Amino acid sequence: MRSTSGASPPQRSSGRKPPKPAELVQAVRGHIGAIAALTDVTVVQALPKTRSGKILRCAMRAMTNGAAEPVPATIEDPSVLESLRPVPQRSHDAESDTW
Secondary structure, three states: OOOOOOOOOOOOOOOOOOOHHHHHHHHHHOOOOHOOOOOOOOOOOOOEEOOOOEEEEHHHHHHHHOOOOOOOEEEEEEHHHHOOOOOOOOOOOOOOOOO
């Protein structure tokens, strides 16, 4: 991935600690811009993926909304999805449809 300035984002090596949420917020703001600024970040060990490598965004979104999402048959490792269950759910303002 390259930013508009042409600089590559720092690469993580396996020997380093994961970045802190505040560092991730600043990195996204610096590389993409204020329009994409995050307000909340949760660092996890892995993301649930299908066998073809697609990230199961719909399943993660349903989990953060508190909805029950069936586990797709194409999931690569169901334990990854289960490991995300302790991640805090987002509070949702139904009237304004914002988080």
